[in-house]
Amino acid sequence: KAGVTQTPRYLIKTRGQQVTLSCSPISGHRSVSWYQQTPGQGLQFLFEYFSETQRNKGNFPGRFSGRQFSNSRSEMNVSTLELGDSALYLCASSFGTGMNSPLHFGNGTRLTVT
Amino acid sequence: EDQVTQSPEALRLQEGESSSLNCSYTVSGLRGLFWYRQDPGKGPEFLFTLYSAGEEKEKERLKATLTKKESFLHITAPKPEDSATYLCAVQGVGDSSYKLIFGSGTRLLVRP
Numbered sequence: 001k002a003g004v005t006q007t008p009r010y011l012i013k014t015r016g017q018q019v020t021l022s023c024s025p026i027s028g029h030r031s032v033s034w035y036q037q038t039p040g041q042g043l044q045f046l047f048e049y050f051s052e053t054q055r056n057k058g059n060f061p062g063r064f065s066g067r068q069f070s071n072s073r074s075e076m077n078v079s080t081l082e083l084g085d086s087a088l089y090l091c092a093s094s095f096g097t098g099m100n101s102p103l104h105f106g107n108g109t110r111l112t113v114t
Numbered sequence: 115e116d117q118v119t120q121s122p123e124a125l126r127l128q129e130g131e132s133s134s135l136n137c138s139y140t141v142s143g144l145r146g147l148f149w150y151r152q153d154p155g156k157g158p159e160f161l162f163t164l165y166s167a168g169e170e171k172e173k174e175r176l177k178a179t180l181t182k183k184e185s186f187l188h189i190t191a192p193k194p195e196d197s198a199t200y201l202c203a204v205q206g207v208g209d210s211s212y213k214l215i216f217g218s219g220t221r222l223l224v225r226p
Contacts, residue, residue, distance in 0.1 A: 004157070033213070043158075043201070045213035056212040090157050102148060103214065105157035 002027065004106035006091050012112045018079040021109045025072050025093030032074040033103060034066060037088040046089075049074055050096075081113045116141045116206045120217035127192055127224050135187040135220045137202030145211060147185050149178050150201040152219070158201055192224045 005024040013019050025032050034046040045058040049068035066076040072093070078085055088110050092103035117140045127133055139147065146165055150158035162171040164180040171178045175196065177188040187200055199221045203214040 006157075042218045043203075043214075043216040048212055058213065092157075102146075102160050102163050104160055105150075107155070107157045 004091055004093050004104055006089075006106035006109050008109060009107065010110045010112075012114065013081050014114050015081055015083060017081050018077065019081060019111060020075055020077050021089055021091075021111075023074045023076075023091030023093075023106060025074070025091075026104055029093035029095050029104075030072055031094045031096060031101070032068055032072065033092045033094075034074070034076050035090045035092065035105075036060075037090055037108070038086075043090070046076065078111075083113050086111060086113045116204060116208070116210055116215045118202055118204055118215050118217035120200075120202050120220050122220060123218070124221040125223070127189075127222070129193055129224055129226050130191045132188070132190045132192070134189070135200055135222070137185040137187070137217055138183060139185070139202075139204045141204050141206040141208075141215070143207035145205040145207050147180055148203045148205070148214060149185070149187055150203065152199045152201055189222070192222075194224045194226050197222055197224045 007022045031050045033048045035043045037043045047066045048056045052068045063079045068074045088108040090105050090108045092105045094101040094103050119138045121136045146163050148163050149161040151161055152158045162178040167182045169180050175190050179186045199219040201219045203216045205214055
């Protein structure tokens with residue numbers, strides 16, 4: 001069974017640009033969550049999507065947005081990039097949102113903003 | 115506020131030298147406690163979920179235990195391939211029940 005796939009693996013952007021990251025969940029998983037990982041803050045929750053609806057959003061500015069498609073694939077977008085947005089962006093999927101549905105993570109997209 | 119603290123930050127072991135990693139948590143009602151392993155350049159890999167105090171789970175050389183305030187990840191006779199960062203996360207039942215709260219991790223290095 002294929003795992004969570006994230007593309008691209010690496011991105012280099014300059015300040016002010018925007019970026020779109022893509023995530024394909026494990027087949028059959030309907031819930032997709034996004035996390036930002038940095039050395040200083042660790043893993044921080046960005047959003048959660050279920051059945052194409054954003055159910056929850058973390059404490060990030062409005063420049064961070066996302067969406068989920070009918071096939072459960074998800075994208076996240078960051079506009080007007082800042083240097084502090086440099087991080088590993090991780091997508092995770094789960095079958096549902098209950099206690100017996102642990103998150104399974106992809107290998108992330110490493111974003112560098114210069 | 116839900117919080118997770120992991121210790122030590124880093125741990126060096128000789129191959130075969132057993133030890134434990136600690137995860138202390140503060141949460142308003144525990145829905146689940148999760149252990150993940152993360153290798154450099156990769157995403158976290160799911161290891162265990164624990165739901166209630168007294169519960170234990172095992173996988174190869176790893177054993178996770180849970181009390182009302184902390185969890186331990188015991189590593190028995192580790193091998194160099196066990197070297198990784200081990201992350202602990204909790205999911206509470208309160209306002210933040212939709213997300214995992216992660217600790218900062220323990221970097222484990224096992225030398226041959």
